[in-house]
Amino acid sequence: MRSVLPIVLDIANRRIAVVGRGYAALQRYEYVRDAGVEQISLYVIDQDGWACNAEAAIYERLPVKADLEGAAVVLIAGLVVEEATRIAASARAAGALVNVEDVPHLCDFHVPAIVRRGDLLLTVSTGGKAPGLAQKLKVHLQTQFGSEWTARIRTVADARARWREEGRAKAEITRLTNELVDREGWLKAREPA
Structure with a gap:
């Protein structure tokens, strides 16, 4: 069993990046939006038009390392493991906490x-x-x-x-x-x- 520390993060004035593809990315975006995050960077591909209604800075591509600088948390969903692994490493190098949906060994935290x-x-x-x-x-x-x-x-x-x-x-x-x-x-x- 991995050691975990349950915490509730104060996300006021913090940027959260959501990275992903399709419906999985939409779910992570809604999770962040519903938490009251005001600074959301959304990097999505294959988003079927839902992202145009998002209250976020929207980029229709996957991020590069520089895009993740200053993000406190990066949520990754709907990507193949190779893409997710690369982006998770870049996010960690930028100092962010990382969650990759359904890939526990790439996660710094789990989404309850x-x-x-x-x-x-x-x-x-x-x-x-x-x-x-x-x-x-x-x-x-x-x-x-x-x-x-x-x-x-x-x-x-x-x-x-x-x-x-x-x-x-x-x-x-x-x-x-x-x-x-x-x-x-x-x-x-x-x-x-």
Whole structure:
């Protein structure tokens, strides 16, 4: 088993490059866009016209090493292994973290299955070994954590800010948070729709 460190990257003011072909590149672009990335460089071939609607700097070619300078993250999808290997090496040389879809040994990180509910971010990862299972678990989480969680996060955040302002200790804030969640019954299992 590879050692992994789960983290959430703050991508404000960082450039992300998406490199690929066809539908696989579209999926990676949507992943980055949905995360709120504003600086996207999109290097696509065989994109069937979808890229013209992308909110990104679009290049209808594969990147050269200089294109990847300044990218914090490079996502590669839909390329043959030889192309992906070359681009991954260039991206790493430029200091970027790299993910190559379905080629775990070329990845610095894996892309988890994601459920977003406002500021609530739930992820499932199988370390790239069982993406179908991760997707199934994602669907289950979607049934358990609906859109109401956007407001719930705000409620807890407001309460936490108030408790901190009152000078309460971290352990007490944790206890009060648990009491609030329990009192509201937010973590009772829901029946799938």
